[in-house]
Amino acid sequence: MRKRILGAVALSAAMLAGTGGLTACSSDSGSDSKTLTYWASNQGSSIQNDKDVLGPELKKFTKQTGIKVNLQVIGWNDLLNKITTATTSGEGPDVVNIGNTWSASMAATGAFVDFDKSHMDQVGGQDKFLATSMSSTGAKGKTPASVPLYGLSYGLFYNKKMFADAGISKPPASWQELVTDAQKLTKGKQYGITLAGASYTENAHFAYIFGQQQGGDFFKNGKPTFTSPQNVKAVQQYTDLIAKDKVATPASAEHTTTNDAIEDFTSGKAAMLLGQNNTNTGIEAAGMKKSEYAVAPIPMLDPLPAGGKAINSHVAGINIAAFKGGNESGAMKLIKFLTSAKEQVILDKAFNALPVTTEAAKAPEFQTPENKMFVNVLAKTSAPMPMITDESQFETTVGNAMKDLIAQAATGKSVTAADVRKSLADAQQKMQSGG
Amino acid sequence: MTATDTAVREGRRAGKGSKDSRVRRVARHRWLPYVLLAPAIIFELLVHVIPMLTGIGISFLKLNQFFLRRWLEAPFAGLSNYRYGVDFHGSIGMALLKSFGVTIAFTIVVVGFSWLLGMFAAVMLQRSFRGRALLRTLFLIPYALPVYAGVIVWKFMLSRDNGMVNHLLAQLHITDGHTFWLLGNNAFVSIVVVAVWRLWPFALLTLMAGMQSLPTDVYEAAAVDGAGMWQQFRKLTLPMLRGINQVLILVLFLWTFNDFNVPYTLFSSSIPPSADLISIHVYQSSFLTWNFGLGSAMSVLLLLFLLVVTGLYLLFTSRRSRRA
Helix, strand or coil: CHHHHHHHHHHHHHHHHHHHHHHHHHHHHHCCEEEEEEEEEEECCCCCHHHHHHHHHHHHCCCCCCEEEEEEEEEEEHHHHHHHHHHHCCCCEEEEEEEHHHHHHHHHHHEEEECCCCHHHHHCCHHHEEEECCCCCCCCCCCCEEEEEEEEEEEEEEEHHHHHHCCCCCCEEEEEHHHHHHHHECCCCCCECCCCCHHHHHHHHHHHHHHHHCCCCCCEEEEECCCCHHHHHHHHHHCCCCCCCCCHHHHHHHHHCCHHHHHHHHHHEEEEEEEECHHHHHHHHHCCCCCHHEEEEECCCCCCCCCCCCEEEEEEEEEEEEECCCHHHHHHHHHHHHHHHHHHHHHHHCCECCCCCCCHHHCHHHHCHHHHHHHHHHCCECCCCCCCCCHHHHHHHHHHHHHHHHHHHCCCCCCCCHHHHHHHHHHHHHHHHHH | CCHHHHHHHHHHHHHHCCCCCCHHHHHHHHHHHHHHHHHHHHHHHHHHHHHEEEEEECEECCCHHHHHHHHHCCCEEEHHHHHHHHHCCCCHHHHHHHHHHHHHHHHHHHHHHHHHHHHHHHHCCCCCCCHHHHHHHHHHHHHHHCHHHHHHHHHHHCCCCCHHHHHHHHHCCCCCCCCCCCCCCCHHHHHHHHHHHHHHHHHHHHHHHHHHCCCCCHHHHHHHCCCHHHHHHHHHHHHHHHHHHHHHHHHHHHHCCCHHHHHHHHHHCCCCHCCHHHHHHHHHHHHHHHHHHHHHHHHHHHHHHHHHHHHHHHHHHHHHHHHH
16 A cells, blocks of 8 residues: 555645746757758649749758758648647747738738848848839838748640631630630539649639728728629629639639649639649649640729729738747848849749849749749739738638638539628628627 | 655655654645646646636637737627627628538438448447458548548548549439539538538547447347347447447537538538538638737637537436436
8 A cells, every 4th residue: 555655645746847848848949059940831733842943042051051940841721720830839849931911810810920120131132122022021111020021923724736626716815705715614524723722822812802892891991892893793703713603613712822723724624723833833834835825914803993903913922920929039040041043033034923033033943934024023913912910811711711602603503793702791791600 | 846845855754754644634635636637737727727717808800811910919809709799680690600510410411321320330330240340440540630631532532523422423424424513512522521520430439439339248148039120229328328329429519510620621622501510610710800809709609509509418418317
């Protein structure tokens, strides 16, 4: 009996000591100056592809600075959640990629290091960045909490052979023409277009872009105006592809990422695809040759409705930010490294992105006609997503509402203007409850 | 810590003095259970109670993106989060109510099927036959597999264009092979199938263990008296397993009602309305809009509901078994 008691006591003591040990462990995980944790977003054809591209570059960085980088590549559907969690717990990475449209929302959390003059100088000064890219780093007049990393814009990818087979000689010049072309291309198992219909980010981008064309706005003076007739039309412009015109692959409703839609495109199930310039990477990784497809600007409504703007892309791209309280000086060094002209050329080429610095943009690698088209879209017919603190909620609520509408259409139910208005109203209420 | 130190000292002293007085022994026995329970209580506090209390606290706060980092400074919101949650005229309350209904239906169907399957298989496996051990192992596989691994395979099988289910159904000329299993109302069927597939082995395992302890002589006597299998099952097995069933159904209910892993893996972030289970709904409500106060309020409502159900269930079943 006595022995047993002693044993039990020893065991409980050991367990208590164990808890002590655990807490010691977790408090220990704060970064020192010689290591960095970097959460990169998924830019390549797969997470592995990102690791393969970034790995050798980060080794160069370690060689230059002696700082070891622990790289984690995170898929788009998880990134925002993971950052939110990291913000709450204070246990985040040191450096993180964010969708540039989230800049203002993220800045509002106060989790990121502000790029004031001194921090900006540490990464090479504000002037090294392109002005368009800088327009998507936060609310006007506020100190940005991130700097541009990769530049992106939307284009229309189309299969040359399928176009020729259907007797279509050139890419559509107006949105109406795109729909007619898609109808011509839809026969049997083949469809005109494929969408990433279950991706809330893609959905929200198109709601915004088409909203601009329709002359609507999702926010007026910072207040949400989701249910305006123009916005309903904007959402329908997108969902009609699958609901009314039935020219999009039904599986679009299941595609949670653009990479899923790419599979429809490369396997010949769909002739067109709306994607950002990095879509090239995925298309070619799936074995489609550069000569088999081409890219054109996404056509716009012609004529534009009253008040409509000639916008066919948002200022897309990836920004990079540093978490407060981590290895801040190391983080600045890494950001400076990744936005240096030399690395920009290597990374943007590998990821099919556009450079975000003036110097890198001049590199001969980026002077191809296709690249110039994307640069042109970015410079002339792009609008930054609303740079307001509610932006990320706009994307999640509206994007998810559209996802449900697309699923409704794919499963054979009609999607009326009233359905769209109702789901936008629900989305708006959800967003306001968080205000 | 001090408790442990004293315990060690007491233990040593007890080791030295062989002539312990009776009083001291009684005294020692009075604190011993607490010392033995201490680690468990401390862990319970750390792992369950403190996070739960924190959650309840958060449900009264206006905790959004602006206060995420300094959430202790988030302003007090009173009952407004709860008001959103139970306002069934607003879209948030309505959605919560719908999700609640879906979850109730889901739970009843899943628990029912899991229990029936488990019970059926347990009875079948009770008699020994060639290959019994193999079957037992085979049946337990879904439960032994990591959730993610098992469910992601289902996700692939159920996808519309390249999934095996559609392929098979088309080959057998049952459907045209273009059914969406993960969208629309079919999603409910899919989530039920996957959840039952995952859960029923647990029912089987528990019931098999319970049946091991049933005396064989009563069955022999019943057989002699001419009772068939069905009668044996109804008049002997079921009543003798009452205690086990009582706990089993409660556990199955709680697990199914709260299940997060299966739906989250199956649908990733795009949950169709027909499979909008409450735990996922709460998660989405918190993360879609970064409105953690509202999410917590919903969790608290859920907790209250489960407490009431569990309490009533235990009260009801224990009264019944006492009467029996």
